[in-house]
Amino acid sequence: MFICMFSKTNGKPSSWFVPVENGYCMSWRVAVEAYNERAWRTVPVQCLRYVENYMLGGQYDQDINMVVEQIYNYLRDVAPAADGKDAWILDIDETCLSNLFYYQGKRFGVDPFDPVAFRNWVQSRSCPAIPAIYVLFWKLINSGFKVFLLSGRDEETMGQSTIDNLHNLGFFGYERLILRSPAYRGIGAVPFKSEARKKLVAEGYKIWGNVGDQWSDLLGDCTGDRTFKLPNPMYYVP
Numbered sequence: 001m002f003i004c005m006f007s008k009t010n011g012k013p014s015s016w017f018v019p020v021e022n023g024y025c026m027s028w029r030v031a032v033e034a035y036n037e038r039a040w041r042t043v044p045v046q047c048l049r050y051v052e053n054y055m056l057g058g059q060y061d062q063d064i065n066m067v068v069e070q071i072y073n074y075l076r077d078v079a080p081a082a083d084g085k086d087a088w089i090l091d092i093d094e095t096c097l098s099n100l101f102y103y104q105g106k107r108f109g110v111d112p113f114d115p116v117a118f119r120n121w122v123q124s125r126s127c128p129a130i131p132a133i134y135v136l137f138w139k140l141i142n143s144g145f146k147v148f149l150l151s152g153r154d155e156e157t158m159g160q161s162t163i164d165n166l167h168n169l170g171f172f173g174y175e176r177l178i179l180r181s182p183a184y185r186g187i188g189a190v191p192f193k194s195e196a197r198k199k200l201v202a203e204g205y206k207i208w209g210n211v212g213d214q215w216s217d218l219l220g221d222c223t224g225d226r227t228f229k230l231p232n233p234m235y236y237v238p
C-alpha cells in the first residue's frame with residue numbers, strides 16, 4: 001500500500017511515492033534507538049525490507065560515521081595524562097565487529113535469535129571490522145588512551161575465536177579483552193558490564209568514553225564521562 005506525497009502534476013501522478021510501511025518502520029527504528037522501544041525480541045516482519053535497506057543502502061554506515069564524528073569532536077577536549085590511566089571502552093558486536101553477513105541469513109533480525117547458529121558464526125572468525133570504529137580504535141591507542149574491549153560474548157566458547165578474529169583484522173594493542181566468564185552466565189549485560197567497569201575504576205582508570213550499539217552497553221555503573229550509542233535495528237540485548 002502506498003501514499004502519494006504530492007498532488008498530481010500535469011494530470012499524471014507524481015513519482016514521489018513513499019511506502020506506508022516505511023513511515024511505520026522509520027518510527028519503530030527511532031523508538032528503538034531512543035530506547036523507547038525496549039525488550040523487543042524480533043524486528044517486525046513488515047519492516048524486513050526497511051531494515052535491509054537501512055543496513056545495506058548506506059544509511060547505517062552514515063549513521064555510524066556521524067557518531068564517530070561526534071566522538072572526534074569530544075576527543076578534541078580530552079587529553080590523556082601521563083599516568084596511563086585514561087581509558088575508553090569499546091563493545092565488540094556491531095561496534096568493532098560486524099555481524100551483518102550473519103544477520104542477512106536471519107532476515108536482518110526478523111528471525112528470532114539462534115544461539116547455536118550465532119556461536120558457529122563467531123567461531124568461524126569471519127566478522128569484518130566496522131571501518132570507522134577500526135580507525136577510531138587506532139586513533140585512541142595512538143593518542144595514548146588505554147582501550148578496553150568489553151563484550152558479553154561467552155569467554156569459554158567464543159574467547160579464542162574472538163581474539164583470532166580481532167587480531168586477523170588488525171585489532172591489537174588494546175589493554176584488555178573482557179568477555180563473559182562462566183560466573184556471569186545468565187546475568188544481564190547491564191550488571192555484567194557495570195561490574196567490569198567498576199573493577200577498572202577501582203584499578204584507577206578514568207573512563208572517558210564508552211561506545212556500544214546497545215543501551216545495555218551504556219547504562220548502569222561507571223558508564224564513563226561520555227557514552228556513544230551506535231545504531232542497531234537488528235537485535236536487542238537485555
Ligand SMILES: [Mg+2]
Nearest residue numbers: 091093094213
Ligand atoms: Mg554490541
